[in-house]
Amino acid sequence: MTVTKPESKSLTKEKAKWMYQKMCEIRQFEDKVHEIFSKGILPGFVHLYAGEEAVAVGVCAHLNEKDYITSTHRGHGHCIAKGCDLNGMMAEIYGKATGLCKGKGGSMHIADVEKGMLGANGIVGGGFPLAVGAGLTAKLKKTGAVAVCFFGDGANNHGTFHEGINLAAIWKLPVVFVAENNGYAEATPFEYASSCKNIADRAAAYNIPGEVVDGKDVIAVYEAAERAITRARNGEGPTLIECKTYRNYGHFEGDAQTYKSAEEKEKHLKELDAIVKFRNYILSKHLLFEQELLQIERNVAETIEKAVDFAEKSPFPTEEDLLKDVYVSY
Amino acid sequence: MAEITMIQAINEAMRQEMERDERVIVLGEDVGTNGGVFRATDGLLEQFGDQRVFDTPLAESGIIGTSIGLAVNGFRPIAEIQFLGFVYQAMDQLAAQAARIRFRSAGRFTCPIVVRSPYGGGVRTPELHSDALEALFTHSPGLKVVMPSNAYDAKGLLIAAIRDEDPVLFLEPMKLYRAFRMEVPEEPYEIPLGKARIVKEGEDVTIISWGATVPLVAKLAADMKAQGVDAEVIDLRCLQPLDIDTIMQSVEKTGRVMIVHEAVKTNGFGAEIAALISERALFSLSAPIVRVTGYDTPYPVPSVEDDWLPNAARIVEGVQTLMRY
Numbered sequence: 001m002t003v004t005k006p007e008s009k010s011l012t013k014e015k016a017k018w019m020y021q022k023m024c025e026i027r028q029f030e031d032k033v034h035e036i037f038s039k040g041i042l043p044g045f046v047h048l049y050a051g052e053e054a055v056a057v058g059v060c061a062h063l064n065e066k067d068y069i070t071s072t073h074r075g076h077g078h079c080i081a082k083g084c085d086l087n088g089m090m091a092e093i094y095g096k097a098t099g100l101c102k103g104k105g106g107s108m109h110i111a112d113v114e115k116g117m118l119g120a121n122g123i124v125g126g127g128f129p130l131a132v133g134a135g136l137t138a139k140l141k142k143t144g145a146v147a148v149c150f151f152g153d154g155a156n157n158h159g160t161f162h163e164g165i166n167l168a169a170i171w172k173l174p175v176v177f178v179a180e181n182n183g184y185a186e187a188t189p190f191e192y193a194s195s196c197k198n199i200a201d202r203a204a205a206y207n208i209p210g211e212v213v214d215g216k217d218v219i220a221v222y223e224a225a226e227r228a229i230t231r232a233r234n235g236e237g238p239t240l241i242e243c244k245t246y247r248n249y250g251h252f253e254g255d256a257q258t259y260k261s262a263e264e265k266e267k268h269l270k271e272l273d274a275i276v277k278f279r280n281y282i283l284s285k286h287l288l289f290e291q292e293l294l295q296i297e298r299n300v301a302e303t304i305e306k307a308v309d310f311a312e313k314s315p316f317p318t319e320e321d322l323l324k325d326v327y328v329s330y
Numbered sequence: 331m332a333e334i335t336m337i338q339a340i341n342e343a344m345r346q347e348m349e350r351d352e353r354v355i356v357l358g359e360d361v362g363t364n365g366g367v368f369r370a371t372d373g374l375l376e377q378f379g380d381q382r383v384f385d386t387p388l389a390e391s392g393i394i395g396t397s398i399g400l401a402v403n404g405f406r407p408i409a410e411i412q413f414l415g416f417v418y419q420a421m422d423q424l425a426a427q428a429a430r431i432r433f434r435s436a437g438r439f440t441c442p443i444v445v446r447s448p449y450g451g452g453v454r455t456p457e458l459h460s461d462a463l464e465a466l467f468t469h470s471p472g473l474k475v476v477m478p479s480n481a482y483d484a485k486g487l488l489i490a491a492i493r494d495e496d497p498v499l500f501l502e503p504m505k506l507y508r509a510f511r512m513e514v515p516e517e518p519y520e521i522p523l524g525k526a527r528i529v530k531e532g533e534d535v536t537i538i539s540w541g542a543t544v545p546l547v548a549k550l551a552a553d554m555k556a557q558g559v560d561a562e563v564i565d566l567r568c569l570q571p572l573d574i575d576t577i578m579q580s581v582e583k584t585g586r587v588m589i590v591h592e593a594v595k596t597n598g599f600g601a602e603i604a605a606l607i608s609e610r611a612l613f614s615l616s617a618p619i620v621r622v623t624g625y626d627t628p629y630p631v632p633s634v635e636d637d638w639l640p641n642a643a644r645i646v647e648g649v650q651t652l653m654r655y
Contacts, residue, residue, distance in 0.1 A: 124416075
């Protein structure tokens, strides 16, 4: 099989700049969270998105604030790509009252209604029906919005996968199902747990298009997402895109990752890095100059430092806050 | 006798039962090659092979449903749900299938499965990873519910659960997995399901608890003794079947009752105990029953969880309230 190198015609200089910045934001944000977590400062479990940036950014590059996304336990990247405020996100991860969910959601449950971010989700497979509901909303209200459901390879064996995609297909809903196949459901290899070569192959069962994409190549993701989102906006129904990717860190912070080989890690972290690949693409196509890229990287580093500072200086929720937001009445 | 942690005791119980009875098999997410996220199943795949220890896809309903299919056909599966908050995905298989198959088949099918799951808070992980959901299962007739509070009980209760003919939810307080070591006999032994343990005898007030909160209650009761309050502490160990006799004997002796559990208050199992006491021993009470529980909210984030959980301040205050009568 020959693989043609994707070369986007629709990618403008402005879009390339936005995408590079978002990818850097995700990487640096996650590397920073990794660093802080290892010092024992952060509470809870964190699941880092570093390594998978091309997926969230390549897809969200086509979305606007009216569009919806549902996310996973590994949701920081989706939040950033969908435009969530970094200060609010960092504070949320710290469990502070200034967080996007007032410190009550935490890393695994960041949500931002204004940005159409319907929530990271502590339950694997929890997002499928939610995205279908958002897609049906868009269809009934004729808003022109689409809903993107990000999910991992673990979720593709969950019952909600079948229920959600089938429903979106029979009702021709504007939903795009984006599988982030990073090779492992926690520690279980994809090949062991899934009775299919590709997750995208399962699209055939629902009579919808399925497409396998190199999830480390943001241009490839960008182009596949463009096709799927255009279809969705045109009322032609859902698409299943599978992005083959890799997570740089463990399933959660503290995971010993004994299931990954040293060669595999080396290959993905050094040779196949999505950001390096996109950087080279930008330079080779003369979309941006080296100086501009360096400036973006510096600005992002500064933004992340500010987010950490903001989070650290913010107050924790109080005991009274505990008893709020359970019902409308309290 | 070796001093071991609760997680080691749980591992040992499974290993010894698998050695004793080849019908005992283990299945769940990452329970094989990885040995479980908390290492409860460490070494089982190596010792018993992949025809008795099964890594499953990430699909809770499938794990429980498959276990039922195995159990009614002669196996004795131990299924692991990685965190109890994930059990909602499998509620149909548990409450509508496992719990009822014996009843609806007029006793022709039995369903000897054990569903092991870590539960509870205090380990700084939010919401669905910290839920205490025992009342969902005590509200499903047909299921048994076991909640150990230490390594010795965990081993004996788990062995009894594996040998039991009915489906058992075996809920393991995650916070206590490695919190302390205690002497645990190396040979297999059973602690009968439905027999509570009196942790400390006392005359003034009865404190009833189970699972994660027992060590804290026991410690506070010891402290209170020095301040002149002689509390009796009962560790229920099992909620279904429930050792109502031990509760009633204590209530009749002390006349004051406090119930401490991590789960939310409304419709928590503490409400059932309070109702049973009012039905059977109302006139033995000299004070209203006090419950110290989680608040009626979803489980909160780590920054405020110590306020949410039953803590020393709230328990001591509750005892003081009782002692004013």
